[in-house]
Amino acid sequence: MVLTGLNTLSKTPEMARKLAVLLPDILETLTDANANVKTKALVLFISVMGHMEREEANLISLSLAEKLLPLFDDECSRVRELSIRLFQDMMKTVVGRNKKKMLKTVQSVLLPLLLHTNEEIESVAKASRDTLHASAKFLGLRRLSSVAKTGQTPLIGECLITHRRSRVEEYLLQSLPYLKDPQATVREEAVRFIGLAARRQSILSQERLWHICDALLPLGKDTELSIRSLAAKTISVLTIEQSPTSRWSLRSLCCWL
Template sequence: MKNYAQRVLVRLFFRMSDQTDSIAKASGEALLAVAELLKWRQLKHLLQTQQTWRIGECLLAQDRSRAEEYCHQSLPYLKDAQATLREAAVRFIGLAARPLRDQSREKLSEICSALQTLEKDSDPSIRSLIAQTVLLLGSPREQPRSGRTLRALCCWCC
């Protein structure tokens, strides 16, 4: 049961950003139940105090070895119709993929490629977030020189 509960953490976390209030609320309640089942006090505290922006960090802190798995679970949300879910996925991937910079360039390249599919997203804030995230992760495809970082960000978000 605990293994299954750990596999649904990311999905419940993203659905807390759903635009339908009832789905977001139910996801938060389910995530709280999972936190109780797993006995993750910090996650439970963050949910009870509504510190949702820190939940992604908490998930990764509990088990860094799942970072790659979490990234792969996040990828389908990059294609979601809801901008709030796409944004949550990009932010979480940015956090989860950081440890991969030193471990697997191949996996990091796959993740950056998936992120770059949103470079022409209809939401300018998501385009900007994608550009920042890819730059921070050190995309193998395009690494701007230090003097061109700002220009690269400006060009990508337009």
Template sequence: METLQYDNTHITVKALTIFKNVISHLEKREASPIALALAERLLPLFNNVSSEVRERSMLLFKDLMESVVWWRKGAMKTTVRRALIPLFFRMSDETESVAKVSAVVLLACAKFLKWKQLEQLTQTQRAETCITGEYLLKQKSSRVDGYLQQSLPYLEDAQANLRQKAIKFIGLAVYHAGIQSEEKLNELIQALQPLEEDAHERICHLAAGTIEILRHHRQQPASQRTWLAALCCWP
């Protein structure tokens, strides 16, 4: 497990291969403690610079979910919920195999959590739309801030489509959570500002529009929320 922190793709891939082989040869009673300890460590790898590491870590995460005995699934649910946002974003990964694996693992997470609507959205290939983002944000208000914080790093992702998706998701989060804290809104505005000079014109416009709405969110909540919802669902 310690090798997973090394910034070496070759070593990480070897470690993931070993874990996959070990888990496949253990019964659930033996695999459960390993699965619970390892699952959390895999989450950062979903955003690894190597597409191979991203793909392999997601597939291993799916194996770990399936390796947990039923009476320990409750302990696994917190980690599975934390995997939802990275998987949701990686469904837009420019590497096709990673995008496909993300969808497969997101579906497995939905089944593990018994979230029927998320399962249906994923199966009908609608998880790329703002509908899935809205579903995640509506599940429980106390989780919105966590989802919002998880989305912020994607504003700096090397892939343009993930940066764009992050802007839209942040707008949705503010809209559905009804965030009124000036401190929080300022934090989001500061995170979005660098994207006003993004190399992609569409991202520049989307970031600028979202920032403008956030600046007026407290003063005109009703009208601005309507605009915000429309903005975040742009194709």
């Protein structure tokens, strides 16, 4: 009820700026609240920060970014959409030292945003494409920014790996949880990206290879035939290319079959 009232008040620029003092406390509602409360809080942030001066908004941007990242994967599609769009708005407010501090945070959202561009819910997919484009621009990655605007995920994945080869293993680990995503389109893109990234990583430790294949194996029972087939192919390629002479590769494939 409080957030509903504040959202009504925030529609006027003068009142919205006065409400800015409440934003640090409202940040706390983004952690354990239900979807309805999170939605209202995000709408309030978008409204208030939209009326704030850039220097004012800059003061809360860093702490807000940390709270937004987990919401990208929220169960509620509306929360996902709003948090992703708010992240994009927030990047525009960052200046000075905070911009340097924000670089690492923005870098960490590239892979999640890529996978969310494949959402079945178009509003979330579009928010992800727009924010991925803005994030690449923020980081000065011109090629990635350009292909992100087109929404062609295969090109985006290739470009992401090319620009940040040192982060390929980090991207691999980031993508694993998305193999369990409720949406088949997201799961499929996660498998596709893992195959692409792992092949570009010239050498993976046996432990890391085990970890990746272990995450892929349950997809052998996925409801979608295309995902089952892609996961099997990915495991086969990884075990042959990464460990061509290992008997472990053969055992893994036998377990899969």
